[in-house]
Amino acid sequence: MTRRLFARSWLVVLVIAAWELVTRAAQESYFPPPSKILPALRQLWFDGPPSHLFLNDTAVDDFSASLGHLFAGWLLACAVGVIVGVAIGRSAPVREMVEPVLEFMRAVPTPTLVPFFIVLFHLSATMQIMTIAFGIVWPVILNTADGVRGVDPLQIDTARVFGIGPVGRLFTVILPSAMPKIFAGLRVSLGFALILMVIAELVGSTEGLGAQLINAEHSFELPTLWAVIVVLGLLGFLFNGALLLIERHFLAWHTGARRSES
Amino acid sequence: MISAVSRRRALRGLAGIAGAVGLAELVSRTGLVDQTLIPPISVVLQRAGGLFTDPEFTDGVVATLEGWATGLLLAVAAGVLLGLLLGEVRWLGTAARPIVEFCRTLSPVSLIPLAIVLFPVTFQMKVFLTCFAAVWPILINTLYALRDVDPVAKETLRSFGFGPLAVLWRVSLPAAAPFITTGIRIAASVGLIVIVSSELLAGDGTGIGGYIMTTQSSGGHTDLMLAAALWTGILGMLVNSGLVQLERRAFRWHDRKAAA
Numbered sequence: 001m002t003r004r005l006f007a008r009s010w011l012v013v014l015v016i017a018a019w020e021l022v023t024r025a026a027q028e029s030y031f032p033p034p035s036k037i038l039p040a041l042r043q044l045w046f047d048g049p050p051s052h053l054f055l056n057d058t059a060v061d062d063f064s065a066s067l068g069h070l071f072a073g074w075l076l077a078c079a080v081g082v083i084v085g086v087a088i089g090r091s092a093p094v095r096e097m098v099e100p101v102l103e104f105m106r107a108v109p110t111p112t113l114v115p116f117f118i119v120l121f122h123l124s125a126t127m128q129i130m131t132i133a134f135g136i137v138w139p140v141i142l143n144t145a146d147g148v149r150g151v152d153p154l155q156i157d158t159a160r161v162f163g164i165g166p167v168g169r170l171f172t173v174i175l176p177s178a179m180p181k182i183f184a185g186l187r188v189s190l191g192f193a194l195i196l197m198v199i200a201e202l203v204g205s206t207e208g209l210g211a212q213l214i215n216a217e218h219s220f221e222l223p224t225l226w227a228v229i230v231v232l233g234l235l236g237f238l239f240n241g242a243l244l245l246i247e248r249h250f251l252a253w254h255t256g257a258r259r260s261e262s
Numbered sequence: 263m264i265s266a267v268s269r270r271r272a273l274r275g276l277a278g279i280a281g282a283v284g285l286a287e288l289v290s291r292t293g294l295v296d297q298t299l300i301p302p303i304s305v306v307l308q309r310a311g312g313l314f315t316d317p318e319f320t321d322g323v324v325a326t327l328e329g330w331a332t333g334l335l336l337a338v339a340a341g342v343l344l345g346l347l348l349g350e351v352r353w354l355g356t357a358a359r360p361i362v363e364f365c366r367t368l369s370p371v372s373l374i375p376l377a378i379v380l381f382p383v384t385f386q387m388k389v390f391l392t393c394f395a396a397v398w399p400i401l402i403n404t405l406y407a408l409r410d411v412d413p414v415a416k417e418t419l420r421s422f423g424f425g426p427l428a429v430l431w432r433v434s435l436p437a438a439a440p441f442i443t444t445g446i447r448i449a450a451s452v453g454l455i456v457i458v459s460s461e462l463l464a465g466d467g468t469g470i471g472g473y474i475m476t477t478q479s480s481g482g483h484t485d486l487m488l489a490a491a492l493w494t495g496i497l498g499m500l501v502n503s504g505l506v507q508l509e510r511r512a513f514r515w516h517d518r519k520a521a522a
């Protein structure tokens with residue numbers, strides 16, 4: 001166990017140590033050493049009282065704004081995407097009709113639409129949420145439709161023979177068996193939502209993590225700039241890991257079922 | 263038989279596109295939304311046609327494509343080389359895994375402000391960001407592909423006295439090539455998103471992103487902004503389908519082997 005931990009972590013420690021030593025020796029203001037980034041991080045967000053998990057007021061404002069928009073947009077896109085995806089996935093003609101349009105919408109890089117959304121919704125929470133939701137709804141739809149299409153027709157027929165109605169079939173057969181594909185879509189889209197959250201805040205916002213990045217850039221506070229980047233990286237890492245865990249927990253039966261089949 | 267099926271598919275797809283365009287036109291024409299904010303799609307398409315001969319926009323497209331291609335090429339070289347190194351040297355691969363995972367989930371757009379400070383020349387800034395965004399999908403796909411290389415084929419070559427580099431060149435790399443190409447395709451679309459994002463923030467009006475920002479600040483003509491976004495989407499689709507075609511042609515042997 002300890003040996004495995006060592007095999008996985010020695011390079012991380014080495015890289016951070018080398019980063020510290022090299023940046024200290026170089027004295028280059030663009031590349032502050034970690035020992036300067038951490039205090040900057042503390043000063044920016046984490047010098048609050050222990051009862052608030054050390055978060056200060058700025059942190060509460062920034063994180064609640066950014067994460068609020070992120071999850072609002074993500075949940076909106078998930079709800080719409082799964083419903084539309086199931087609807088079009090069940091019918092081959094409908095799917096063939098809408099697929100080219102969906103593929104095109106997915107191909108449009110959402111950041112090109114941020115200025116348009118700003119004109120439409122001004123600098124508001126709605127703008128942030130709509131940017132995120134619009135950007136990620138297409139992969140959710142396409143993945144869900146793909147998952148629903150792949151449901152074994154024999155299972156659906158079996159359910160029908162046993163007198164399970166269309167709604168019952170949807171919840172007991174179709175959705176569970178499409179779950180792995182749907183989950184994959186949700187995980188990819190959460191990572192993408194984080195990208196869109198940052199770009200929407202960079203282009204048009206005065207609050208949130210992206211706004212802190214722009215502030216640090218304009219006031220040339222390099223340690224703060226690096227600190228925000230590290231936090232954003234950790235957030236992405238955390239989200240991805242959390243969804244993988246949920247996926248493993250909820251889909252454990254699925255991997256088991258597939259294994260016993262083959 | 264197959265052509266009849268694909269013709270039906272194409273017809274349905276066209277019907278879907280026509281329906282979507284018609285619906286968008288209707289929503290705007292009937293006054294359901296403010297026409298000055300969301301212009302009718304016929305107007306957007308007309309503007310998109312006009313952009314084709316507007317040197318300000320076409321120069322932007324060329325600038326974006328240059329940065330994108332340069333960043334992508336660098337990422338392919340770096341991603342494949344690093345992937346080979348980390349995939350073949352096991353202990354190094356295990357140790358590098360957390361770093362790779364961290365960098366991969368770090369959203370490249372959060373590096374834009376730092377890159378703007380670091381690189382005074384916009385082109386270098388764009389290339390750096392595109393390369394950083396594109397390198398991870400290529401690296402990860404190279405790693406996964408190397409793990410799945412048939413060990414018997416490698417052992418066979420080894421027992422015939424080929425050295426490790428020859429095994430790499432003759433067995434591992436060809437076997438991994440199709441999956442690496444898929445990684446490059448993913449990297450290309452991520453790269454386009456990142457380069458346009460960086461142009462939105464660069465503030466010097468170059469590239470497609472720069473064009474859109476200039477349009478927004480000079481009166482907010484949403485029809486022109488949407489037309490530019492439309493072209494970017496078409497660009498992304500063209501490159502994507504081009505790479506799919508390349509995959510199919512170059513790795514026909516792979517499909518056949520996978521089917522057998």
